[in-house]
Amino acid sequence: MTADVNKIAQDAINAIAERIKNLNRLNIIVAGKTGVGESTLINAVFRDKMAETGIGRPVTDHMRKITKKGVPLCIYDTRGFELGKEVQNDVKREIADTISRGLAANDINEAVHCIWYCINTASNRIEPEEIQWLREISRENELTQVPIIVVLTQSFSEANAQEMRKTLMEENLDIIQVVPVLAESYEIKGLGTAPAYGLDVLIQVMEEALPEELMDTLQNVQIASLKSKKLRAQAAVATAALAAAGEGAAPLPFADCAMMIPTQLGMIASITVIFGFNVSKSIITALLSSTIGSGGATVLGKTVVSNILKLIPGAGSVLGGAISAGTAGVITAALGEAYIGVMELVFKGDMSLDDLSTSKGREAMKKLFRRKLKESE
Numbered sequence: 001m002t003a004d005v006n007k008i009a010q011d012a013i014n015a016i017a018e019r020i021k022n023l024n025r026l027n028i029i030v031a032g033k034t035g036v037g038e039s040t041l042i043n044a045v046f047r048d049k050m051a052e053t054g055i056g057r058p059v060t061d062h063m064r065k066i067t068k069k070g071v072p073l074c075i076y077d078t079r080g081f082e083l084g085k086e087v088q089n090d091v092k093r094e095i096a097d098t099i100s101r102g103l104a105a106n107d108i109n110e111a112v113h114c115i116w117y118c119i120n121t122a123s124n125r126i127e128p129e130e131i132q133w134l135r136e137i138s139r140e141n142e143l144t145q146v147p148i149i150v151v152l153t154q155s156f157s158e159a160n161a162q163e164m165r166k167t168l169m170e171e172n173l174d175i176i177q178v179v180p181v182l183a184e185s186y187e188i189k190g191l192g193t194a195p196a197y198g199l200d201v202l203i204q205v206m207e208e209a210l211p212e213e214l215m216d217t218l219q220n221v222q223i224a225s226l227k228s229k230k231l232r233a234q235a236a237v238a239t240a241a242l243a244a245a246g247e248g249a250a251p252l253p254f255a256d257c258a259m260m261i262p263t264q265l266g267m268i269a270s271i272t273v274i275f276g277f278n279v280s281k282s283i284i285t286a287l288l289s290s291t292i293g294s295g296g297a298t299v300l301g302k303t304v305v306s307n308i309l310k311l312i313p314g315a316g317s318v319l320g321g322a323i324s325a326g327t328a329g330v331i332t333a334a335l336g337e338a339y340i341g342v343m344e345l346v347f348k349g350d351m352s353l354d355d356l357s358t359s360k361g362r363e364a365m366k367k368l369f370r371r372k373l374k375e376s377e
């Protein structure tokens, strides 16, 4: 059985599209006084500059819904918090109503999954009315139990932030965490720059608070923690490598190596979803042809496999005409790691998405793939 790169790349693109279509939507309510840095926070945590794309659609008097096509995320942005007790009560009721409506829909895509309440650390104190409000919203939320996270924004003074965090924690509020962040680096005149921090912690807290059905979505939409993306992508690779090893358990004749391909495509789709990039067919073609198959030749055909085997320490003789379970796993793992490696380069801005289908991208993939094979003892 032979399979050409073009067809397999198309299958991969279809698998990716299917996975993206099936992602559940993550719904977050963001509240806090005006100017605390909500928009800056949202744009630093999520891809596609959600908070800049227009004003959103009003859903209640003090709440608008921000969505963007192609991003499985909905942010309910509340307004008018600074306008006094009456409006704060209205906001509280609107939040409770939105939570109830979401629950009534009985659909994970409509449920509110999390509340971020933002307080500006630079303001140096927490208003008693804010603590009171948090207490009241917690009470409203007693049965619904939507996780509430307090985000201390603009925490360029880490000492102040820790002090504030301590004060809040001592209030025994029904909140799951208080997370100090500096969403964007901050220049302090004459003193230099305070680098951004804390957003990765916020992602970690979200990972712990949200159900498994939202984990792919969270990674897909967040841009604040490369580490989180990589961990989830590496788990997908480990699963696929195990599956491929299972498929090769009965020593896989070279000619049947294509059997592993659906497993590998699933893995590529997972990694793509986790990184949230718009990956084209030419990128997948470049990935496949620079690793497990060459241009016009077959993917995982006999020659290719023989060449790969030469690189794997202890893979055994090619003369047997078959690859072992372990080798099938190793090839799959190396393919996955190589793909994660180039996704990381794009994430960090060391390479553009377009670069990936050029010789520069192919070289990088080939190098990563070979390195992983050699490491696989």
Ligand SMILES: Nc1nc2c(ncn2[C@@H]2O[C@H](COP(=O)(O)OP(=O)(O)OP(=O)(O)O)[C@@H](O)[C@H]2O)c(=O)[nH]1
Residues within 6 Å of the ligand: 033, 034, 035, 036, 037, 038, 039, 040, 041, 153, 154, 155, 181, 182, 183, 184, 185, 186, 187
């Ligand atoms: N350097 C730096 N500036 C920040 C940060 N967060 C907020 N700011 C600044 O604080 C100001 C207000 O931030 P926004 O993100 O617009 O605040 P907001 O809460 O969305 O404000 P409204 O939408 O007007 O209620 C802007 O000038 C931001 O540049 C941050 O983490 N770092």
Ligand SMILES: [Mg+2]
Residues within 6 Å of the ligand: 038, 039, 040, 051
């Ligand atoms: Mg704003």
